[in-house]
Amino acid sequence: EAQVTQNPRYLITVTGKKLTVTCSQNMNHEYMSWYRQDPGLGLRQIYYSMNVEVTDKGDVPEGYKVSRKEKRNFPLILESPSPNQTSLYFCASSDAGMALHFGNGTRLTVT
Amino acid sequence: LAKTTQPISMDSYEGQEVNITCSHNNIATNDYITWYQQFPSQGPRFIIQGYKTKVTNEVASLFIPADRKSSTLSLPRVSLSDTAVYYCLVGGLKTGANNLFFGTGTRLTVIP
Numbered sequence: 001e002a003q004v005t006q007n008p009r010y011l012i013t014v015t016g017k018k019l020t021v022t023c024s025q026n027m028n029h030e031y032m033s034w035y036r037q038d039p040g041l042g043l044r045q046i047y048y049s050m051n052v053e054v055t056d057k058g059d060v061p062e063g064y065k066v067s068r069k070e071k072r073n074f075p076l077i078l079e080s081p082s083p084n085q086t087s088l089y090f091c092a093s094s095d096a097g098m099a100l101h102f103g104n105g106t107r108l109t110v111t
Numbered sequence: 112l113a114k115t116t117q118p119i120s121m122d123s124y125e126g127q128e129v130n131i132t133c134s135h136n137n138i139a140t141n142d143y144i145t146w147y148q149q150f151p152s153q154g155p156r157f158i159i160q161g162y163k164t165k166v167t168n169e170v171a172s173l174f175i176p177a178d179r180k181s182s183t184l185s186l187p188r189v190s191l192s193d194t195a196v197y198y199c200l201v202g203g204l205k206t207g208a209n210n211l212f213f214g215t216g217t218r219l220t221v222i223p
Contacts, residue, residue, distance in 0.1 A: 004154075035213070042215035043155070043198070059212070090154045099145065100211070102154025 002027045006091050006103035013081055014111055021076045021106050023091030029101070031094045032074040033058065034066065036087040037105075043090070049074055081110040115199045120218040129186045131217050133199030136180050144175060144182045147198045149216070155198060159184070186219075194221045 004025045013019055025032065033048035035058075045058030049068040063085055065077040074093075078085060086109050092100040116134040123129045135144070143162055147155035159166055161173040161182070172185040186193060198216040 033211070040215070043213035045211065045213075048211075088152070092154070099157045099160060100147070100155070102156070105152060105154055107152075 004103040012109045023074045025093040029093035034076050035090045083110050086110050117217045122220045131184045135201045145200045146184045149196045189221045
């Protein structure tokens with residue numbers, strides 16, 4: 001089954017403790033991206049990647065890192081999480097046709 | 112970067128046709144128009160995509176006028192399960208519009 005898999009689904013952590021949210025897709029898509037969703041603000045793009053070793057900033061990249069060492073994986077890294085990064089995170093992938101396929105989301109709480 | 116403007120919310124009764132219009136005045140020549148549906152705590156789901164005129168699939172229709180500065184998503188005979196947030200996106204990976212902007216979308220509430 002074609003899918004985008006994010007892990008974990010839920011994560012509670014404390015300020016400053018490094019964490020990684022994984023994202024994997026099995027559709028051989030070149031394009032992958034990360035979004036965060038907050039009430040009243042809609043979906044905002046954090047980072048995106050056009051292919052292996054090619055990443056670029058989205059609208060809200062501060063406090064986040066990404067890497068794209070393999071085509072299927074696009075992890076989101078929070079080196080020193082802060083409470084304002086408490087949010088619902090979505091990973092997505094696409095072929096060149098722009099129909100994005102989203103994962104089921106990761107709800108992160110930073111205390 | 113072509114951004115979009117949509118109504119914040121809409122209400123409709125079950126069985127009615129719903130039209131949600133999106134404004135995208137700065138659309139570029141090679142940009143596509145894509146609509147997504149999102150239920151609470153789920154990732155957005157692709158509904159329909161078009162470039163010009165009219166596109167129809169089993170779920171919805173998309174109407175795009177000649178100037179392409181707006182588009183209208185049409186949902187025929189909505190049901191309670193169509194209650195969701197609908198997003199209009201303009202851009203296209205083929206054209207280099209990689210920073211895909213979702214915005215806040217339109218919250219559709221279907222009333223029994």
